[in-house]
Amino acid sequence: MTTKNQPLTDLEIASQAVMKPITEIADAAGIPADAIEQYGRYKAKIDPLKITAQGEDAKVVLVSAISPTPAGEGKSTVTVGLADALHQLNKKVMVALREPSLGPVMGVKGGATGGGYAQVVPMEDINLHFTGDLHAITTANNALAAFIDNHIHQGNALNIDPRRIIWKRVLDINDRALRKVVIGLGGPVQGMPREDGFDITVASEIMAVFCLATSIDDLRERLASIVIGYTFEREPVFVRDLQVEGALTLLLKDAFKPNLVQTLEGTPAIIHGGPFANIAHGCNSIMATQTARKLADIVVTEAGFGSDLGAEKFMNIKARKAGFKPSAVVIVAxxxxxxxxxxVAKTALVDENVEALLQGIANLEKHVETIRTFGVEPIIALNRFITDTEAELAAVLSWCQKKNVRIARTNVWEEGGKGGIALAEQVLAVLEDENTFSPLYEVTESIEEKVRSIVQKVYGGKDVQFTDQAKKQIAQIEKFGWDSLPICMAKTQYSLSDQPSLLGRPEGFTVTIREVIPKLGAGFLVCLTGDIMTMPGLPKTPAALRMNVDNGGHAVGLF
Structure with a gap:
């Protein structure tokens, strides 16, 4: 979103910011000096063990969105802008976000630091290597892969079947050529040849474990519980069988501490962990959220993509495991x-079209219904663009009034926190009342029942069907007693269905589950739908083609 009066790019705006030393941000947030480990002047790690609650834990405001489109919704921007607006209203607030992955940064989607005058900074650092957390997760994941192949090479005392190893290597970049590979070629000295493959780092189970663990001990136990494959007798093999959970925890011990940065307006921001929401659970770490809750009165956080993906998993997985509830939910549209x-085609969006708008609002309506199904009352953040017309704005406001839905027009990209004051006031009004939040299903229900609840109550689908492969996997999961776990759906973000081309609010569709993969370390079951892939590919014209560095060592073209 740009205006004639503000042609600066997000990177230019961020580079002109006068940041406060991170020690000042920490002090203002009530973080003790001995709990801060500085990474330069403007970044720091927080030691959660040295943080004590200053009263009741903060209320959590979750920012979600409608089903994303190429037109852009600005969810991260609204998240940051809302936190800044609450800060302007003198509320003790922190924002908690996910860390960007280099896959989208170098690909097509972009970074995850907000935009315009509602950004977290240093934007350049956060969108690139930051404090090295994703590299640590990549290293731990690939160390485990090396330990597995070395165990087989050294005699295979655990009787691991090389054909049934399910642990993959990872890379934090989109690289379709690595989806399926053969390793160990070159003779006996090089190991045992077998088929393998790569996922993107943010799809790694170690990323999910990292984000759902509540302590170092919990992290170690979750790592130990990861299933890496099966024996020739088809019995599961765990990380604890390899006795390497201690080494993996050691590789992650520093990364496990949440990262402290700031918004352009000096609001404290914690950024930590970064699982994708279409192939993983899409939320920042429990450690980050819980640390922020001890330091603030309100924590503004976000979950990836629309409410059918990130918000659903936030409610059914993260909130359930962390033991808190969202006190308010914002839906960005x-x-x-x-x-x-x-x-309407992307090329025709500048033209006024109230009729198409009212047809498309059915998608927003479903997301509103979904949040209400969880027992939480949503607030619509209508993110302003310069091409919006008064007739179109009036149509949306009228619809919200008829449906008794709270709405606030926001312009945080251009105005920062000031442009989010109306939204902040709506959020504060909702926070005054207790809600009736509860997850959609009990984990003790059957796998089929849990998936059907998500498909029917969240997606609005008619039913779900399982492929023969998925049915065999479910039978095995039930045999081992792993079925009493939450469901993590891997589904396209573009549609409420499992078919990316079905926009709006499709009805009468059936979702097909092609595979069900146990993730015992993370503590959920991944259900793969459609043609969703755990290693994305780069687009024909990657964003990386616009990037460079100037003679002063500053990024160019990073957004």
């Missing part, structure tokens, strides 16, 4: 995106 859901 734009008139441009609603028109796309109503059938």
């Amino acid at each position: 734009t008139i441009r995106a609603l028109k796309m859901h109503g059938g």
Whole structure:
């Protein structure tokens, strides 16, 4: 989103920011000096063991969105802008976000630091290597892969079947050529040849474990519980059988501490962990959220993509495991995106089209219904674009009034926190009342029942069907007693269904589950739908083609 009066790019805005030393941000947030480990002047690690609650734990405000479109919704931007607006209203607030992955940064989606005048900084660092957390997760994942192959090479005392190893190597970049590979070629000295493959780092189970662990001891136990494959007798093999959970924990011990940065307006921000929401659970770490809750009165956080993905997993997985609830949920929408859901091509979005807007608003309506199904009352953040017309704005406001839905027009990209004051006031009003939040299903229900609840109550689908392979996997999961776990759906983000081309609010569809993969360390079962892949590919024209560095060592073209 740009205006004639503000042609600066996000990177240019961020580079002109006058940041406060991170020690000042920490002091203002009530973080003791001995709990801070500085990474330069503007980044730091927080030692959670040295943080004590200053009263009741903060209320959590979750920011979600409608089904994303190429028109852009600005969820991270609204998340940051809302926190800044609450800060302007003199509320003790922190924002908690996920760490960006280099896959989207170098690919097509972009970074995850917000935009315009609602950003977390230093934007350049955060979007690139930051404090090295994703590299540590990559290293731990690949160390485990090396330990597995070395165990087989050294005699295979655990009787691991090389054909049934399910642990993959990872890389934090989109690389379709690595989805399926053969390793160990070159003779006996090089190991045993076998088929393997790579996932992107943010799809690694270690990333999920990292984000759902509540302590170092819990992290170690979750790592030990990871299933890496099966024996020739088809019995599961765990990390604890290899006795390497201690080494993996050691590799992650520093990364496990949440990262402290700041917004352009000096609001404290914790950024930690970064699982994708379409192939993983899509939320920042429990450690980050819980640390922020001890330091603030309100924590503003986000979950990836629309409420059918990130928010659903936040409610059914993260909140359940962490033992808290969202006190308010914001759904970000734009008139441009609603028109796309109503059938308007991206090239025609500048033209007024109230009729298409009202057709596309059915997508927003489903997301509102989904949040209400969880027992939480949503607030719509209508993110303003310069191409929005008064007739289109009036149509959305009228619809919200008829449906008794709270809505606030936001312009945080251009105005920062000031442009989110109306939204902040709506959020504060909702926070005054207790809600009736509860997850959609009990973990003790059957796998089929849990998946069907998500498909019917969250996606609005008719039913679910399982492939023969998925049915065999479910039978095995039940045999080992792993079925009493939450479900993590791997589904396209573009549609409420499992078919990316079905925009708006499709009805009568059936979702097909092609595989069910146990992730015992993370503590959930991944259900793969459609053609969703755990290693994305780069687009024809990657964003990386626009990137460079100037003679002063500053990034160019990073957004």
